[in-house]
Amino acid sequence: MNNNKTGYSFFVLFALAAGIMAVTTAPAVFADHSEVTIETAIGSSVPGCEETAEGCNIPTTATVDVGGVVIMSNTDTAAHTFTAGNPTDGPSGEFDTGLLAAGNSFEWSPDTVGEVPYFCMVHPWMVGTIIVQEVGAEKDDDKMMDKDDDHMDKDDDHMDKDGMGMSAGDASATGMLSDGTMVSIWTSEPTAGEMMEISIKFADAEHVNHDIMVTQNGEEVLNDMGAHHHDGKGMHTTAPLGSSDPVDVTVTFQGYGVDDPKTGPIGEEVVFSNVVPEFGTIAMMILAVAIISIVAVTAKSRVIPRF
CATH class of the missing domain: 2.60.40.1930 (Macroglobulin (MG2) domain)
Known part of the structure; x- marks a missing residue:
């Protein structure tokens, strides 16, 4: 016993x-936006998700580097689209997944800096924004200083943890x-x-x-x-x-x-x-x-x- x-x-x-x-x-580690995944909220085919903190697409605002990959994943039980544009003006042409069945995903690689709004053509209350930035745009030089000697080598600072880094100090x-x-x-x-x-x-x-x-x-x-x-x-x-x-x-x-x-x-x-x-x-x-x-x-x- x-x-x-x-x-x-x-x-x-x-x-x-x-x-x-x-x-x-x-x-x-430092911020890395080489890849981001956007997922549909469960039950988003019915109005109401737009009133929640998480929104209908998670995250509602996603940040990715130019040349990076945006993975749009339908994790809901209903079919959806991820269509660049907005419900008022319609598609803008940057990307359109078409009708994406539950469990399927679509990848898009942006080549231009800027903000790209998107929505679901079937459920127009499902909106979101993709922010495309230059690689390393969020780097804060003040956070690159070591507390012991006030200066760190920039090559050492740009450490990456299998593509999942956040900025130094985080x-x-x-x-x-x-x-x-x-x-x-x-x-x-x-x-x-x-x-x-x-x-x-x-x-x-x-x-x-x-x-x-x-x-x-x-x-x-x-x-x-x-x-x-x-x-x-x-x-x-x-x-x-x-x-x-x-x-x-x-x-x-x-x-x-x-x-x-x-x-x-x-x-x-x-x-x-x-x-x-x-x-x-x-x-x-x-x-x-x-x-x-x-x-x-x-x-x-x-x-x-x-x-």
Whole structure:
């Protein structure tokens, strides 16, 4: 009985320590907009999504570099179009996916700087904007200074984390699922009155399904349920923040795959607390809900976790 208790305690402590160690080794990286994925909101074929913080297309405003790739993915259950232009004036000609069935995607590579509005020809309340910028346009020279010696080599600054970088000084943290999949996030700086961008990557994974919740001072600013990233990478945008305080990010894994049944450690959470770019983040890893139960009842009974 005592041996079991000791084993469970060491297991939980190891899991938490692994999550914290992952954070301390996560490098800071620069903004990279070489690829962006836009997904249709679930249920967006019915009016109402345009009134939500997330909008009908997620993200509603996406930024991409000239020569980069915009992946337009229909993750809804109804067919939609991504058509450059607006409902009033009609198509502008930059791109048009045509009728895109549920589960399908379309790629577009812009060659001109500017803003490109788009809409769904079937459901005209579904609008969005793609901002095309020069490569590295968001680089802030002030953020390229090292706090120790005030100057850093620019070549070292332009570090990229598998195409998912954010600018130097932005938060970067990494946790892990029980199957060994690394889960990393990059965020823009929390600023009162502005939306916050959160990029997420599940390393070496495809067709990842997850929920993501972001809170600030206990107030929910993002609750994106059932997100799907076909290449394991995606971006989410919060509602305008109430302050510049740190945020808490909870990612709940919902399985690999497009069709049911999905695979993987469904229900596991990776929690990133006190996300603030200036000082990094503290990440805690919860391998499964079962671990919480183990901590609570170990002192009273014998529990054998099942994963």
